[in-house]
Amino acid sequence: MSHPSDIQLADWRSHALNLENQVNQVIVGQSKAIRLMNIAIFARGHVLLDGGVGVGKTTLLQSIARGIGGAYERIEGTVDLMPNDLIYHTFLGPDGRPQIDEGPLLRAGEQLSVFFFNEINRARPQVHALMLRVMAERHLSAFKKEYRMPHMIVFADRNQVEKNETFEIPSAARDRFMMEIPIEIPSDRELKKSLVFNTKFQHAEKLTQQVESGILQFDQLNAFSDQLQDHIKSSDVLEEYTMDLWDATQHPEKFGVTMDSVDVGRVIQTGASPRGMGMLMKAARVNAWLNGRDSLYPEDIHAVFHEVISHRLVFNAAYENRRTALARELTTNIIRTIAVPSLTFSKAA
Ligand SMILES: Nc1ncnc2c1ncn2[C@@H]1O[C@H](COP(=O)(O)OP(=O)(O)OP(=O)(O)O)[C@@H](O)[C@H]1O
Structure with missing residues (x-):
């Protein structure tokens, strides 16, 4: 390419x-x-x-x-x-x-x-x-x-x-x-x-x-779009961070994520899919480019995390009717709880 x-x-x-x-x-x-x-x-x-x-x-x-x-x-x-x-x-x-x-x-x-x-x-x-x-x-x-x-x-x-x-x-x-x-x-x-x-x-x-x-x-x-996707670089640290975010959509309790009104260990039936995570990174790369960079930062993932991930989470039946509010709380708390790595890319002009 x-x-x-x-x-x-x-x-x-x-x-x-x-x-x-x-x-x-x-x-x-x-x-x-x-x-x-x-x-x-x-x-x-x-x-x-x-x-x-x-x-x-x-x-x-x-x-x-x-x-x-x-x-x-x-x-x-x-x-x-x-x-x-x-x-x-x-x-x-x-x-x-x-x-x-x-x-x-x-x-x-x-x-x-x-x-x-x-x-x-x-x-x-x-x-x-x-x-x-x-x-x-x-x-x-x-x-x-x-x-x-x-x-x-x-x-x-x-x-x-x-x-x-x-x-x-x-x-x-x-x-x-x-x-x-x-x-x-x-x-x-x-x-x-x-x-x-x-x-x-x-x-x-x-x-x-x-x-x-x-x-x-x-x-x-x-x-x-294809060229753009190839152009934006990631890093080992960012990739490890992304994997933690992914695991946390399936097992938030393992990462110490909590939710106010529900037992976080019982809410999720299925977390994000591989397709969903691929789409998350595509969207994050576009965000990096729109912000004048050629490398991915955690903030690029944060900018799109809720909108890319929420609708694909499958909640256990008892929680499904509250999915909009619960998904918002869960994605927010995942981002808040998992330590954000600091990256040392030089920002493109
Ligand atoms: N945030 C907004 N900015 C500009 N115009 C708006 C905004 N919200 C509503 N309008 C105006 O309200 C009217 C209705 O908007 P529109 O038909 O686009 O809504 P809709 O969400 O598609 O409605 P429906 O779901 O009934 O199809 C338009 O005249 C539109 O200009």
Whole structure:
């Protein structure tokens, strides 16, 4: 694999920060989520969004899609959605005869850069199965041909509030997503006030158009991402530290991790998977690069640990209904308890 030049690294980084900056101008109070989404885009990972309705998810994703270039598609999860609804839809043509058009997953072809699956847990497991396969393979056979969507990143939202008629994504499927990112209503009162009283926030389409289109070249992200991953160095000390973090997701009690309201030794059924740890390091490397470094520091792992690890932990049944709060407490306490090694890399300019 060829190494990216310093100029390439710096150029891409300034584009990445420009994207982040522009999206932060139109979606307010979400800078942490926007940074994490940027990391996922450069690490080429799919994302679960954890948030309520009307918190700006669609506007955020459309703005990001505009910035990275390529096409944006969205589908709503409903109980009667069938796998084929993603692939094609039928309608009566002007001559009164049935016609078939490509569905949201196929119609943009290789231009597809962002696919938003709203309320994925309202869709049936058959639909999840198709989606997960396409997420992993990024191609699909239909209409006697092979459709490729090599640049697609899936953002899927789970409606966490209404549980009627929902089909929760099983843990094996959640593991395919690189991160779960919370999208919360901003807590700052002045920001909240502007969301209510500043009329620009009631016009999502106009907001989205304020983001310059094609800040990144979406069809070059895969190649750059591979080079970037190879470029960032780690060290023995950092690798040993990472192994401890991994073991602690399975046996937190062995590392002296405690939790306030529960016996930490009984909470976890399964810790992070090897795939999850691989994704953790991918995301951490992107964080190092965004911070102008070419070596991994513990802070790079800390920056993404909760969002990459929490959704893949499997809790014992008695704790599953409190998973959001418990996962937050556990990941925070793992990072707090395990001694952080000091590293002596020289920071890149
Ligand atoms: N943090 C925010 N920054 C800017 N606009 C926001 C923010 N939160 C909400 N809005 C505004 O609220 C409106 C609804 O946002 P949007 O449709 O993107 O939400 P959503 O989370 O996708 O909703 P749903 O889940 O119902 O699809 C838009 O006009 C959007 O501009």
